[in-house]
Amino acid sequence: MVGLELLDADAARDWMARTAAAVLDERDRLTELDAAIGDGDHGVSMVRGFTAVSAALAAAGELSLPGAVLLLAGRTLVSSVGGASGPLYGSALRAVGKALGDAGGADGKQVGAALGAGRDAIAALGGARGGDKTMLDAWIPAVAGFEFAVAGGGSLDAAAQFAAGAAEGGAEETVPMEARKGRASYLGPRSVGHLDPGAASTVLLFRALADAVG
Amino acid sequence: MKKLINSPDEVVTDALAGIAAAHPGLSVDTKARVITRAAQTRIGKVALVSGGGSGHEPLHGGFVGTGMLDAACPGEVFTSPVPDQMLAAAKAVDGGAGVVFVVKNYTGDVLNFRMAAEFAEEEGISVQTVLVDDDVAVQDSTWTAGRRGTGATLLVEKMAGAAAEFGGSLAEVAATGRRVNAASRSFAVALTSCTTPAAGRPGFDLPEDEIEVGVGIHGEPGRSREKIRPARQIVADAMAAILDDQPLDPGEEVIALVNGLGGTPLLELYIVFGEVASVLAARGVRIARSLVGNYVTSLDMAGVSITLCRADEELLTLWDAPVNTPALRWGV
Numbered sequence: 001m002v003g004l005e006l007l008d009a010d011a012a013r014d015w016m017a018r019t020a021a022a023v024l025d026e027r028d029r030l031t032e033l034d035a036a037i038g039d040g041d042h043g044v045s046m047v048r049g050f051t052a053v054s055a056a057l058a059a060a061g062e063l064s065l066p067g068a069v070l071l072l073a074g075r076t077l078v079s080s081v082g083g084a085s086g087p088l089y090g091s092a093l094r095a096v097g098k099a100l101g102d103a104g105g106a107d108g109k110q111v112g113a114a115l116g117a118g119r120d121a122i123a124a125l126g127g128a129r130g131g132d133k134t135m136l137d138a139w140i141p142a143v144a145g146f147e148f149a150v151a152g153g154g155s156l157d158a159a160a161q162f163a164a165g166a167a168e169g170g171a172e173e174t175v176p177m178e179a180r181k182g183r184a185s186y187l188g189p190r191s192v193g194h195l196d197p198g199a200a201s202t203v204l205l206f207r208a209l210a211d212a213v214g
Numbered sequence: 215m216k217k218l219i220n221s222p223d224e225v226v227t228d229a230l231a232g233i234a235a236a237h238p239g240l241s242v243d244t245k246a247r248v249i250t251r252a253a254q255t256r257i258g259k260v261a262l263v264s265g266g267g268s269g270h271e272p273l274h275g276g277f278v279g280t281g282m283l284d285a286a287c288p289g290e291v292f293t294s295p296v297p298d299q300m301l302a303a304a305k306a307v308d309g310g311a312g313v314v315f316v317v318k319n320y321t322g323d324v325l326n327f328r329m330a331a332e333f334a335e336e337e338g339i340s341v342q343t344v345l346v347d348d349d350v351a352v353q354d355s356t357w358t359a360g361r362r363g364t365g366a367t368l369l370v371e372k373m374a375g376a377a378a379e380f381g382g383s384l385a386e387v388a389a390t391g392r393r394v395n396a397a398s399r400s401f402a403v404a405l406t407s408c409t410t411p412a413a414g415r416p417g418f419d420l421p422e423d424e425i426e427v428g429v430g431i432h433g434e435p436g437r438s439r440e441k442i443r444p445a446r447q448i449v450a451d452a453m454a455a456i457l458d459d460q461p462l463d464p465g466e467e468v469i470a471l472v473n474g475l476g477g478t479p480l481l482e483l484y485i486v487f488g489e490v491a492s493v494l495a496a497r498g499v500r501i502a503r504s505l506v507g508n509y510v511t512s513l514d515m516a517g518v519s520i521t522l523c524r525a526d527e528e529l530l531t532l533w534d535a536p537v538n539t540p541a542l543r544w545g546v
Contacts, residue, residue, distance in 0.1 A: 083322035
């Protein structure tokens with residue numbers, strides 16, 4: 001199977017739809033991960049948010065730009081999720097959409113730059129850095145992996161696959177970390193030994209992107 | 215799980231309908247999820263808006279009324295509200311003198327209120343934010359999320375609310391709120407976990423003979439797990455944590471709040487208050503004002519939080535000022 005060369009509006013919609021399906025499938029796992037070191041609402045929050053995104057995109061009708069799709073998705077997450085994940089994922093997708101600008105179809109290089117803008121939005125809003133046991137620990141390697149693959153001449157499809165794998169690796173690396181941001185940080189050393197739920201849901205987002213363009 | 219609910223998804227909506235039916239002094243927008251006073255904000259009065267996840271009742275909706283909050287925004291259970299709610303609240307209650315957001319220091323609350331403040335400023339409403347972070351169980355540092363906002367939230371909302379009724383400017387009301395927060399320290403102990411309606415089972419398992427020490431108000435585990443001991447020893451440890459962080463000299467005065475987390479009888483809360491009073495008496499610290507009850511709760515969690523606020527004449531005047539809300543009422 002040959003993947004897409006450009007991320008267009010339909011592919012962006014497909015990305016969001018696949019993310020919605022993935023968080024629904026993984027709701028209980030996300031909730032369990034969050035119950036261990038947070039307050040146990042991450043699965044429910046993500047499902048509420050991406051269900052709202054699906055409804056908003058359906059109501060919006062024809063959108064010709066992938067950037068417009070992701071701007072609407074981000075705005076909807078901010079307005080529907082609450083908690084930390086709403087503003088963080090919402091701002092990230094808004095930043096991705098904004099960076100895609102008026103491109104009708106974005107190539108690997110453009111998508112990589114846009115994903116980087118998403119990562120930067122999370123860092124700027126949340127104030128976290130790599131190693132703090134947050135979603136950034138999956139975002140940072142995912143974006144780096146994506147850009148690395150594109151720089152090596154890889155296709156959009158291959159880069160997205162590479163990014164999803166890197167996100168998974170980054171999420172696994174949160175297990176031995178001690179949380180320094182978010183609610184898990186209140187546990188101090190007791191947060192060690194658990195996968196960060198935000199990193200786990202980030203894996204779903206990047207896996208959905210790979211599936212959408214693959 | 216046995217709960218008096220209709221459906222886990224409708225908990226907040228159904229509770230808001232009940233609040234609206236029970237308290238004619240409040241105006242409840244169940245769609246926008248904003249609770250305001252039924253009366254419009256007096257022109258020129260600074261408005262106070264707070265909010266946070268549901269599950270901490272009577273915080274925050276029960277503190278809407280004369281002398282305290284102008285509006286409260288309830289989120290889903292243990293999930294901060296969304297910026298749209300705070301923006302709707304700010305627009306509804308701004309009396310032209312600006313709005314103070316009282317925000318408990320949790321990442322979600324901070325981020326959503328920050329976005330709401332930006333949106334409000336874009337619409338021409340001046341906003342000042344007071345961050346509440348009184349929980350000494352969490353070590354503060356530049357690199358972490360910092361201390362949690364717990365029992366002191368009530369004290370901040372009461373005294374900043376009074377400052378607003380007395381005609382304080384936006385800067386003055388915010389400064390009062392920050393001063394109360396800076397003067398307050400809290401510590402909490404849980405005897406059980408709590409069960410969110412959506413999860414349907416306790417957030418953590420706690421053996422019959424163990425307690426979680428240094429918990430917050432969201433069912434998250436605390437700093438350490440210890441064996442249950444007599445109340446005297448548990449309070450001694452909690453008071454040591456508070457007084458190590460903010461030493462009080464003989465002759466100083468405090469407002470003391472002993473707050474139930476939702477599942478502890480008042481009888482036990484009074485036992486705790488008695489122990490708090492003995493510790494303070496031994497240090498020569500005077501309890502100028504006291505409050506005992508369930509005010510900042512964590513659903514059905516059994517446990518208690520202790521909050522001490524170093525008081526002075528000005529703060530006591532603000533504390534004694536009339537307040538007329540569903541959960542706190544005096545002087546009216």
